[in-house]
Amino acid sequence: xxxxxxxxxxxxPPISDPSTVRTYALLFATAAAVGIAVAxxxxxxxxxxxxxxxxxxxxxxxxxxxxxxIGRVCATVAGVLLAALLYRHGVGEVAVAVxxxxxxxxxxxxxxxxxxxxxxxxxxxxxxxxVSSTQEFQHAFGDRIFETLLGAALALFVGVVVPRLLKAHxxxxxxxxxxxx
Numbered sequence: 001x002x003x004x005x006x007x008x009x010x011x012x013p014p015i016s017d018p019s020t021v022r023t024y025a026l027l028f029a030t031a032a033a034v035g036i037a038v039a040x041x042x043x044x045x046x047x048x049x050x051x052x053x054x055x056x057x058x059x060x061x062x063x064x065x066x067x068x069x070i071g072r073v074c075a076t077v078a079g080v081l082l083a084a085l086l087y088r089h090g091v092g093e094v095a096v097a098v099x100x101x102x103x104x105x106x107x108x109x110x111x112x113x114x115x116x117x118x119x120x121x122x123x124x125x126x127x128x129x130x131v132s133s134t135q136e137f138q139h140a141f142g143d144r145i146f147e148t149l150l151g152a153a154l155a156l157f158v159g160v161v162v163p164r165l166l167k168a169h170x171x172x173x174x175x176x177x178x179x180x181x
Contacts, residue, residue: 023166024060031058031158035151045143053151054158062160069152076148080141 035050044050057072059065086099 023163027158027162028055028058031055031154035154038150039147044147045140046147049144049147050150050154053148054155057152057155058159062163065155065159069156073148073152077145080144084141
């Protein structure tokens with residue numbers, strides 16, 4: 001058997017089945033909607049962030065989704081911690097402007113890479129977005145971390161656990177129906 005033929009047989013099939021696409025679209029929308037609803041119900045400072053985090057993480061491939069969830073959470077925490085350190089040291093407005101410009105440049109420059117600079121940059125956005133007091137920053141800091149964790153958890157649950165449950169339920173129904181004639 002030719003090497004390319006073996007690779008083709010091992011590769012996962014493309015997700016072009018209309019039923020699969022509809023299911024993924026429904027799961028994708030559910031993760032975003034639940035994230036936004038929970039954030040609004042908890043009166044978080046940026047209620048769309050949890051839904052956005054879920055959407056940024058969601059992918060039809062469970063392995064890719066899992067690695068994206070881990071990467072996004074780690075990068076966001078790193079960015080928020082960096083912002084906290086800068087805020088704590090009382091960085092001046094000029095330095096904040098330079099850091100912001102460098103962050104946005106880095107985010108744009110490697111936006112298509114697998115690096116999560118955009119997620120890390122979100123922490124610096126907290127610094128730039130004009131928190132005016134330590135208490136305000138601590139609130140935004142906690143919300144950003146919580147909202148990212150919520151979005152990642154929703155993406156993992158809705159994108160990995162739910163499809164497995166649906167598949168198991170479908171397999172159970174086929175077993176009960178017996179072999180097809």
